[in-house]
Amino acid sequence: MRVPLFPLSTTLFPEGLLPLRIFEPHYLQMVKKAVEEKTPFGVVTLQEGAETRVAGQQVAFSQIGVLAHIESFEAIKPNLYFLLCKGVERFTVLSKVQEGNGLWMAEVSVLPADAPKPIPMELQQAADKLGKVIVSFQKHHIKAREMPFMQPYRLDDCGWVANRWSEMLPLNASQKELLLSQNNPRLRLDLINDILDEIQISIQFPGG
Numbered sequence: 001m002r003v004p005l006f007p008l009s010t011t012l013f014p015e016g017l018l019p020l021r022i023f024e025p026h027y028l029q030m031v032k033k034a035v036e037e038k039t040p041f042g043v044v045t046l047q048e049g050a051e052t053r054v055a056g057q058q059v060a061f062s063q064i065g066v067l068a069h070i071e072s073f074e075a076i077k078p079n080l081y082f083l084l085c086k087g088v089e090r091f092t093v094l095s096k097v098q099e100g101n102g103l104w105m106a107e108v109s110v111l112p113a114d115a116p117k118p119i120p121m122e123l124q125q126a127a128d129k130l131g132k133v134i135v136s137f138q139k140h141h142i143k144a145r146e147m148p149f150m151q152p153y154r155l156d157d158c159g160w161v162a163n164r165w166s167e168m169l170p171l172n173a174s175q176k177e178l179l180l181s182q183n184n185p186r187l188r189l190d191l192i193n194d195i196l197d198e199i200q201i202s203i204q205f206p207g208g
Contacts, residue, residue, distance in 0.1 A: 003042045004030045005096065005104040006068070007061040008051055011176035012043040012087040013163035014066060014113065017149055022081040024052060026103040031070070031081055040067040042091060042108060045173050045180075062177045063093045067110070086150070089113060090180065114159030114185040123186075126193045127155045130164055159185030165192045169199070 006027065012018050022031050034041055042065045049059035068085040075081050091108040098104050119127050137147055148168060154160035166179045166188070182188040 001091075001108050001110060003040060003067065003091075003106060003108055004034075005042045005044055005061070005065070005093075005106050006030070007044050007046045007049070007059060007104065009046050009173075010043075011045045011062075011167070011173070011180060012066045012068060012085075013166050013180060014087045014090060015149070015160065016066075016087040016163060016167050017071075017147075018043065018068060018085040018087065020081075020083040020085060022083060023079055024102075025079075026099075026101040028079060028081060029101075030103060031073070031083065034070055035073050040069050040088065042066070042093075042106060043068045043085075043087070044093070045177060047173055062173070062180075064090065064111075064177060064181050065093065065108075066090050066180070111183070117158040117185050119156060119158055119161065119189070120186070123158070123189050123193050126165065126189060126196055127161045129196060130161055131155050133168075157185075158189045162189040162192050165196070169195060171195070 006020075010018065022028055030041055033039070044061040044063075044065035047060045047062060049057050049061075066087040067089050069088055070083055071086050072084040073081065074083075090111040090113075092111065094107045094109055096104055096106040131153075134153055149164050162179070162185055166176060169192070171179075179188055179191060182191070
């Protein structure tokens with residue numbers, strides 16, 4: 001499968017939401033084609049370099065990423081698009097090339113989706129804490145479109161809970177790549193649970 005890549009400092013996980021502000025010419029073209037043809041693009045995590053193109057700058061990114069489908073699209077100006085994207089399948093990059101306009105294209109191999117896996121008792125605290133985060137957002141009357149993730153809230157599933165924490169926690173690119181690369185959602189949640197035991201959680205509310 002051949003897809004355009006969007007290297008970002010943010011890591012997208014399956015079923016995660018990603019708002020984007022697009023203004024660079026090569027990404028404007030990429031998005032326009034994705035909207036017209038209803039095709040995804042790949043989001044990969046930057047390891048070196050910046051999100052905006054800089055002449056002569058070295059760029060390195062993770063070899064595992066997530067396909068993004070555009071959920072909503074708004075052309076504010078001919079050179080400014082607002083998007084809301086949803087993560088779907090994980091993939092690994094088999095080969096890549098940067099085109100003359102700066103856009104990365106890659107041959108990718110799509111990875112199997114997480115199998116549903118009930119949360120074991122010893123990891124239940126991770127789901128309980130995430131449930132409290134959701135309740136906190138609701139109590140602050142955060143609109144559904146401003147929530148960091150969409151319904152249904154599958155608080156009984158290892159993969160869903162692990163992915164939502166992976167998006168929210170202040171982790172570095174290497175840590176997020178490690179979590180995204182785990183094919184076993186139970187193991188992914190194990191790693192998240194260890195992190196939750198070590199840090200204090202601070203919730204940031206939109207507009208706050």
